[in-house]
Amino acid sequence: MGFHDKLSDAWASSDSMLCVGLDPDPTRMPPAMAADPEGVLEFCIGIVDATAHAACAFKPQIAYFAALGAEDQLERLCAHVRDRHPRTVLILDAKRGDIGPTAERYAEEAFERYGADAVTVNPYLGTDSLEPFLARTGKGVIVLCRTSNPGSGDLQSLLIDGEPLYERVARTARDRWSRLGEVALVVGATYPNELSRVRAIVGDMPLLVPGIGAQGGDVRATVEAGRDSRGYGMMINSSRAILYPSTGADWAAAAREAAEATRDQIRAIA
């Protein structure tokens, strides 16, 4: 089963568009947990098991593991998700982008080493830099389009013949990259107007939508702007709001409640 089919199955089986972002910060984890790579793994597995029923996807952010030298723990976390929650999509958030032979190594990292269903990539280097990812049968390639950060417009909103760069990326994804593989796009919840524009361009292509929760994106505006013709179409990511609602003994239960509440909030609108 390829990425798009697995994602459709995950939306249906979980009835959720929530993606739980795994950005483990040892300084914000429950104090009962060791502030080291093994503590990070224990925390993330606890979060995964507490929230899987309410999520269509998990998205570990590799930077949080790389800063700690916790690649081994990330491998074990990914294996845990695949083994215990096989219907939940596993996205490696790595935002890779490099020339062909090097991109091939990053594809090995994402798909063989970590066994991800999909990886986030940066389009700045052009089509040939995406091809090693797109060529992996059944794997998902989630291309940055309009990101959720305040400065995302610095390049992404520059106008090319009257069309912002992020819309050009969306059109290229629709017309070119989607013929080469299984494509999705990153569009921030912090920009609902742009999300709506991208949805109009790409039809039912899946969108990974960060920016609700701690980043302030509005859930109603996001769902209304980004849902597809079937009422799904998005992996709406929340990281910090799910991971850190409590650092007490109830941390896992608090994460479960936060995930269920976000899922319900999305579901009520979709």
Add this chain to the structure above:
Amino acid sequence: MGFHDKLSDAWASSDSMLCVGLDPDPTRMPPAMAADPEGVLEFCIGIVDATAHAACAFKPQIAYFAALGAEDQLERLCAHVRDRHPRTVLILDAKRGDIGPTAERYAEEAFERYGADAVTVNPYLGTDSLEPFLARTGKGVIVLCRTSNPGSGDLQSLLIDGEPLYERVARTARDRWSRLGEVALVVGATYPNELSRVRAIVGDMPLLVPGIGAQGGDVRATVEAGRDSRGYGMMINSSRAILYPSTGADWAAAAREAAEATRDQIRAIA
């Protein structure tokens, strides 16, 4: 001593603009070497010690280590460069780019974990995504501008009010990012006209120039287009042509000869 001063010192002490790219491929290493992470470390240390006198910089490409699960070996390789060749600039080629809190983790990875002098970054997410790197006093931030791959023009050559995107990146680097930290730009040797345009925009800002050697960039055209007002100004990268001229018992000597020949070829023009 900050990145720019260390680089100027490296140009002067080595009288070389060669940057040796460390892209270790176990299938191309000498057969006497184990095709595993420890073999990769042994090979890279051999290359480093054979070529340091002829190079201003070493540039390990993290993808080649990440695909093998060889982060520990990359740490030890970086420590070796810092300890044994302290006047040679150490660039982590990672092409990172993410929103602020995540970019901060990537900065930790590059500058604390690996102890690099500089890291390559992708500008697609805008200024705030670069700030965590730029804020590191004395560290270098090498921003992708016009990359060496065949498809680099797909986005980078799009015209904004008549100006290609890569030139906009160069101007922004000059006018904005260079006020926030120590900046350099990546411009491919495969595009000497564009290299010349970028040099005209950025004055004496250092350029990391991949694309000679296996990628086919012409050394004479590169040096003539890219040198700065002092006759230096570039880290001209060669990876495969230095790493793999021989897989026999003479592999280290062959790498030394390839590095010296490339250095001399550059020096004769500069």
